[in-house]
Amino acid sequence: MNLVLLDDAEVHEGRATLRDRRAAHLRDVLRASPGRRVRIGLLDGPTGTGTVTHLDAERVELACEFDGDEPSEPFEDTLVLAYPRPKVLARVLEHAAALGFARIVLTRTWRVDKSHLQSRVLEPETTRAHLVAGLEQGRHTRLPRVEQHPLFKPFVEDRLDQTVPPGARFVADGDAPVATTDLAIARPCAFTVAIGPERGFTPYEVTMFAERGFRPVRFPTGVLRVETAVAVAHAQLSLLRAIGTRGAVSPRAVGRAASAESE
Numbered sequence: 001m002n003l004v005l006l007d008d009a010e011v012h013e014g015r016a017t018l019r020d021r022r023a024a025h026l027r028d029v030l031r032a033s034p035g036r037r038v039r040i041g042l043l044d045g046p047t048g049t050g051t052v053t054h055l056d057a058e059r060v061e062l063a064c065e066f067d068g069d070e071p072s073e074p075f076e077d078t079l080v081l082a083y084p085r086p087k088v089l090a091r092v093l094e095h096a097a098a099l100g101f102a103r104i105v106l107t108r109t110w111r112v113d114k115s116h117l118q119s120r121v122l123e124p125e126t127t128r129a130h131l132v133a134g135l136e137q138g139r140h141t142r143l144p145r146v147e148q149h150p151l152f153k154p155f156v157e158d159r160l161d162q163t164v165p166p167g168a169r170f171v172a173d174g175d176a177p178v179a180t181t182d183l184a185i186a187r188p189c190a191f192t193v194a195i196g197p198e199r200g201f202t203p204y205e206v207t208m209f210a211e212r213g214f215r216p217v218r219f220p221t222g223v224l225r226v227e228t229a230v231a232v233a234h235a236q237l238s239l240l241r242a243i244g245t246r247g248a249v250s251p252r253a254v255g256r257a258a259s260a261e262s263e
Helices: 021-029 086-099 114-118 124-138 152-163 203-210 226-245 251-262
Strands: 004-006 015-018 037-042 047-055 060-066 078-082 103-107 145-149 168-172 191-195 215-217
Touching (some): 004 021, 004 124, 015 021, 021 047, 021 060, 078 226, 086 124, 103 152, 145 152, 168 203, 168 226, 191 226, 203 215
Parallel strands (some): 078 103, 103 145, 168 191, 168 215
Antiparallel strands (some): 015 060, 037 047, 047 060
């Protein structure tokens, strides 16, 4: 836990009392004592500093100081995800929140077992708990929005453009001729990346995405587990966006220029 995340209802007159896993973490992992200052955040609000004013076996009390307004996120990045296996979904929710995705859209594709839609991880309280764990890890406070669209074709045909913001759109496809290292994002904008189940999207599903402005791309590292693909996609696309924002050339272009000079 890199951030003690608090709900607005837990803070009264600048003080919060914790009796759950957060208190246990402060007491048993961080070995905090009165006077210890820790990073805190208000869910969907600002970050700040909490000072431990009391600690015992049952509770931890914090004096809370927040830095000001809710920190604004520069981009509304979206993850479109085929329902993975329940254990994988739990990890992906935490990873996506830690990485800073603003929206997670779940849909059932051809290679997704129908039983995955009955997972307890999809219960609102459980989903929220995993998202909060990810926010605490990544030191974010904004809770990602989660949407479910169990029917793939109606979602893509009727809801996709209303659900996913305009911007750079990509769909992971192991057979795509273009790798993420070949890309360039020329202007600062939100990106959306669609990642399929462990066996990937079918060619028909990739085509449906492509018809709506999603560029098929593959990862140069090969076929990845779902949770790894989410992290790799976000890291590479975020870097490309940063490079484009600064007006720099892509790493691929740098490599070509270096080869030309050596010749």
